[in-house]
Amino acid sequence: MQIKIYRGTHQIGGCVTEIKTATARIIIDMGEELPSSNHAEQKPLEIDGVTKGTPDCNAVLITHYHGDHVGMFEKVLPHIPIYMGKVAKQIYAVVQNTLKTKLNKGNPQRIQNFNEYVVSKPLYFCDIKVTPYTIDHSAFDAYMLLIEADGKRILHTGDFRMHDARGGKMLAVFEKYCKNIDVLITEGTMLSRTNEQVFTEHELGLKAEELLRENKYVFALCSSTNIDTIAEFYNAALKTDKPFIVCEKDFQEEILKVVTQNAESQFYNFNRRKIYSYGKNLHTFMTEKGFFFLGRANYTTQKAIKAFPNSLLIYSMWSGYLDKAQPAFDEYKSNFINNALNCGCQMVNLHTSGHASVDEIKKVCETTEAKTIIPIHSESPEIIKELGISGEIRILNDGDVFVI
Numbered sequence: 001m002q003i004k005i006y007r008g009t010h011q012i013g014g015c016v017t018e019i020k021t022a023t024a025r026i027i028i029d030m031g032e033e034l035p036s037s038n039h040a041e042q043k044p045l046e047i048d049g050v051t052k053g054t055p056d057c058n059a060v061l062i063t064h065y066h067g068d069h070v071g072m073f074e075k076v077l078p079h080i081p082i083y084m085g086k087v088a089k090q091i092y093a094v095v096q097n098t099l100k101t102k103l104n105k106g107n108p109q110r111i112q113n114f115n116e117y118v119v120s121k122p123l124y125f126c127d128i129k130v131t132p133y134t135i136d137h138s139a140f141d142a143y144m145l146l147i148e149a150d151g152k153r154i155l156h157t158g159d160f161r162m163h164d165a166r167g168g169k170m171l172a173v174f175e176k177y178c179k180n181i182d183v184l185i186t187e188g189t190m191l192s193r194t195n196e197q198v199f200t201e202h203e204l205g206l207k208a209e210e211l212l213r214e215n216k217y218v219f220a221l222c223s224s225t226n227i228d229t230i231a232e233f234y235n236a237a238l239k240t241d242k243p244f245i246v247c248e249k250d251f252q253e254e255i256l257k258v259v260t261q262n263a264e265s266q267f268y269n270f271n272r273r274k275i276y277s278y279g280k281n282l283h284t285f286m287t288e289k290g291f292f293f294l295g296r297a298n299y300t301t302q303k304a305i306k307a308f309p310n311s312l313l314i315y316s317m318w319s320g321y322l323d324k325a326q327p328a329f330d331e332y333k334s335n336f337i338n339n340a341l342n343c344g345c346q347m348v349n350l351h352t353s354g355h356a357s358v359d360e361i362k363k364v365c366e367t368t369e370a371k372t373i374i375p376i377h378s379e380s381p382e383i384i385k386e387l388g389i390s391g392e393i394r395i396l397n398d399g400d401v402f403v404i
C-alpha cells in the first residue's frame, strides 16, 4: 500500500492525501490552499485520473467542509464519487448556494450528488476498507477515517481537537476502534502555535454569558459555520434574555436551520427562541432590549455597529488573521476591526481553537499505538519530533510516496 501527500506536508491547508493499493485508489480531502499561505503554489494542483485525464480513482473522501479540505471539489472528474458527512453536506450546500446566488461561483448541484457517511459503517473500494468516525473540530459533522488494506491500518485524523464537549469522548473512540495503527496521518496545526492558550467551548460559553450580563449591546465576529461557538453564543443569549440577531437572513439562518433539523441535543436546537435578522425596523427594539449580534466582517454588520457605537465587540476568530506578522493576515478583517474601534467599540478576544493542542496530538499518537506518524496540516511538522512520542516520525515532502 502507498501513501502520497500531494499537498499539505508543510502548510496549514490545501490538503490532498492519496492511498493506493494494487487494485484501488482513494483520495482524502481535496483542499484549496489558504489564500495567503506562505507555500501557495502558482499553479493549481492537477492529479492524473482525479482532476484530469481518464478517471482512475475509486472515491474522494472529504473529512469536513472547511475550504482547505473541500475547496477544490469542482476539480474532481465527474463520475468519481465524493463522500462527506450528511449534515456537513447540507451546511456546505448552503455555503455554495450563497456563492452561486451572490457571486455566480460554486456548484451546489454537484454537492447534492455527494455520497454520505454513516458513522462507523465501513465503505469498501475494492480491497480498501474505510470506516468513518465522527471527530471533534470547529467544523460541524467532521470525520476521521480508518483505512484498512493489505493487512495494514492507517488512521487519517483530518482536522481535530479534543477540548470541546464531544472532544472528551474522543479518547474512548480512539481506544475502542483505532488502536494498533500502522500509520497515523495526523494534523499538526498547533505544532507551530504552542503559545496559544487552549480552552473549551464550554468555558467560552460561560465567558460569553458573563460579557452579555455586563454589556447591553454585544456584537461578535465568528465564522458562520463554527456551529459549536455559535451554539454557545445562542445559549448565552437565551440565559441572559438578549435577542439573538444575525446580519444575513438567508445565509446564517439557513445554516442554523440545517443544524436544528438534524440536532440530537437541545444545545444545537436554534428554534428555542426567535432569531432576528438585522434591519432598521429593529432599532427601537434593540435599543430597549439590548442584543447579541452575530456579525460578519461585512457592510451590514458595519452599519449596525455605526448605529450602536460604544458597544462590546467579541472577536471569536483566530488572532493570527489580525497579526501583520502572520502569513494568514487578513487586511479586510483588520480594517473592519479598526473601523469598529474608531466607532468606540471595545474589543475582547474570545476564541477557542479548532485544532488539537500539542498534548492532544501526543495523546492520540500514544493511544493509537501508532508505529509510524506522518504529520500534515502544519507549518512546522518537525516539531512533533520534540514531543517524545514512541512511534517513528516520518516528515514527508509534498509528492513523496511512502510505502507500507
Ligand SMILES: [Zn+2]
Binding pocket: 012, 013, 066, 068, 069, 159, 377
Ligand atoms: Zn484545515
Ligand SMILES: [Zn+2]
Binding pocket: 064, 066, 137, 139, 159, 354
Ligand atoms: Zn478544518
